[in-house]
Amino acid sequence: MDVIMWGDDLVGPLVDAHRPADVLQAAALCMAEEFRPDGFRWIKSRRCFGRRGHGGRVERMTLEPSYHNRSGSFVTFAVAQLHVDEPDLGDWRTANHLLTVIRPDGALDVLCATSCYDLARVGFHNTVFLTRPDKRVAHLTALCEQIRQTVLPWFASTRDPQRLAALAPEALLGPFAFAPDLVEFLVLRGQREQARSLIERVLELDPKQREAFPEGRLLAGQGLAGRPRWHTPQVLGWTSAVLDLS
Known part of the structure; x- marks a missing residue:
């Protein structure tokens, strides 16, 4: 050194x-x-x-x-x-x-x-x-x-939207971390395919979010009453639905 x-x-x-x-x-x-x-x-x-x-x-x-x-x-x-x-x-x-x-x-x-x-x-x-x-x-x-x-x-690792889905550290993708925030950022930057890739990566990595994903998508159909709170396992499914990332 x-x-x-x-x-x-x-x-x-x-x-x-x-x-x-x-x-x-x-x-x-x-x-x-x-x-x-x-x-x-x-x-x-x-x-x-x-x-x-x-x-x-x-x-x-x-x-x-x-x-x-x-x-x-x-x-x-x-x-x-x-x-x-x-x-x-x-x-x-x-x-x-x-x-x-x-x-x-x-x-x-x-x-x-x-x-x-x-x-x-x-x-x-x-x-x-x-x-x-x-x-x-x-x-x-x-x-x-x-x-x-x-x-x-x-x-x-999160600075380049075109590479974020692959580079984001796993620690940011847990059920109480920042995967939905990163997905929103990618959509904002016009990187919808990257957003989908990030969601796929999270679902492969984390059983808790994979289990809660369908519930989150169902919540999206309830309008304002279905909005989840930040850092809950259902958020990723809800975010994918409301941002039309299926």
Whole structure:
């Protein structure tokens, strides 16, 4: 693994910081420099890195300090969550509310999200230990390498509508995850065949959604009374029916 060469103006504060909050801020500034060429910027008030893309797409990577952090004895934080918003999708859901599920107003733009603790099964070690000042640069370098190997490809997997059906991670396709959201996004982008392919993939992968699929399609025939709530197993069948993806 190559050692990331941050300047003394970034390494100095990282090594010298004592309070956990100061260590986190210094580490975040080093990470901001590392991922600046990729379009990310550090948003201190939200403890996240954010990046804007085509069509107003927003990708966020959130950091979370440990509750056990103590100055001089224990300092660690984790990359806690990944999140993607598509404002165009929010506009479509607002204009076509009878064609989308019941969801909170604050979630209208959501395309997908994941807890980084769930990515451990694909080898992502999302927690970095920065207690010892002499180890901070090496440990943070390792985390940045992990982000390049796992997080950036995760964001890329839903960026191209023409390839999304094959590339979307399985973790996004479970019964309480984001398959219907991805289907709506594909329809919005004019990729109806991709939407059908994604539905077929989900039904092959997940018995719970396969079982609930016919029930969801029946709910679509009940009009407004049949609209399901977000993140329920019937949503995929309902979405396929109301968007005419049979």
